[in-house]
Amino acid sequence: MTTRKMILDVDTGVDDAMAITYALADPNVELIGILSSFGNIEADRAAANALKLLQLYQCPQVPVFIGRANPLDHQYQRIAVNAQIHGENGIGDVNLPAATAQIAKQNGVDFLIDTAQKYGEQLCVVTTGPMTNLAAAFAKDPVAIRKIGNITVMGGALTVPGNVTPVAEANVEQDPVAANQLFTSDLKITMVGLDVTLRTLLTKQETSQWRTCNPTAGAKLADIVDFYIDVYDEIYPELGGCSLHDPLAVGVAIDPSFVTTIPLNLLVTTEHDAYYARTIGDKARLNEPTNLNVAVGVDRERYLNVFMKLFLDFLEKLN
Template identity: 40%
Template sequence: MTRKIILDADTGIDDALALAYLAASPEAELLAVTVTYGNTPLSNALRNTIELMKRLQLTVPVYSGAEAPMVRTKRYSGAFHGEDGLGESLGVGEAPPHTPIRASDFIVEQAHRHGKDLTVVTTGPMTNLAEALLTDPSLADKLGGAVCMGGAVAAPGNVTKFAEANVFMDPEAANTVFTSGLPVMLIGLDVTRKTLLTEADTRRWRDSGSGLGRFFADFTAFYLDAYKRHYPYLKGCALHDPLAVGAALHPEWVRTVPFFLHAETDDDSRGRTIENLFPPEGARPNVEVALQVEAEAFMKDFFAKVEGLF
């Protein structure tokens, strides 16, 4: 059985790995990639997405979405993904031509067309999905659900002590998604840091003799170097976004706990994902939070499929 997927990405390095994983997964029917700001400005994320799809020989459409958070301003840091979003492999540039329909409008249209058969996987800030839900609140009942890479419920953050980057960038959008009634699975730092890519993996890619393998090895090396500086104890870089794809295709690989989840919006705790201990009377938990992962099963599948492309 195939799963219809929209990938909503801020196409940086681990988003690129997630896109390759989807391209190599016969159990996924990728309908489109919707693009947002995040790791890099929207124009770079669009350019990165379209260039990757050419190299992966993917022919699905690309839709441009949010340039900024719903409420806040965005400051970009090239520390982990480079100024271009792909480890300085492509350079900063203009967005190439793309489908003019707005990302959120496409999500609404596809939800009405495919209903429960459709899953949206977000690997950047949740702004595009939040916009879609605000445009048409009935999506919460129509869509099969969303698998969102974001948050840190029982683990340290990666922007502040408590906040993960995607939620930190637009906590208002995260709350819109969390409180919409849409079935949401949160794949956060609680599990993604247990799935790693190492220098030995990129050596295999470089030694594959494939131009695509060398390209992926080159930009992933930038990510590995950033992890060496910031998280030397991990001995690799986390497969954040690919794990969100893996959980969408194989939910049995994660163990989730239902939470009344809330993203903090105050300046001193912005982006923290924390349980609301006093939910409205009669309310049901709103987010399934992944707290355990079958890391070996996921990584075996991820590396086998992606390396098959090389």
């Protein structure tokens, strides 16, 4: 498998922390930068969380950039459920050592454009928060962003209800205008939404293995994710574990065979009504060439096996 140069665009909550871990653990990935956005937590705190995780994993050389702090058409305001699910600090209220590295001075949107220009088809961009940074970069330099070889987004819900409202998934709901601009563009995008992430679950049986494998970094990661699992037990008891939303998107970006997809042109409802932030087929483009591949099925057992092997091997090497 060809090594992918990857940028992660994160709003560093608990599942983003697992996405970062996955990208660092997979030998087929060269993580060349992390770009923060708002969502689970404010963009500046998301960047700070990413730096602390990189410090924990002995990877301070990976640069972290701050992108857009607000959606395209309104001001960001953290909703209470984000603190409930991810903790006040975004990472399960677990305290990580302060990072020695500093946040990069360049604006994250400009970093994304420059990197797209430099690497083109070799570049893979995975968004695990709102799509605002990518939309802003596309608006500023569409020629550069069209060069990106792989764009995978965690967001949306096509065949299942949303997790913020009956029709809206959280990342899309944070900035429906940005999501709609991308989904109705000519960019080739893979959407990894709730249709597949709700089927891909982790339990404390798995996180306990991290503790055994590595009593420092592994235990900290387990503390972060166990917070998330406990919340899921309270609010989604029918699932039997926590959803691997963001790390599944990273996995699919590297190995698309984890999921089955359908080609479809989507739009996002941006009117402020009962259907706000809904991802749905675009009736006006039914017979036009498609730009999205929407994941609707997942090989969850194979994915979880790969996920756990990568994590355990990575944590073992840190000892």
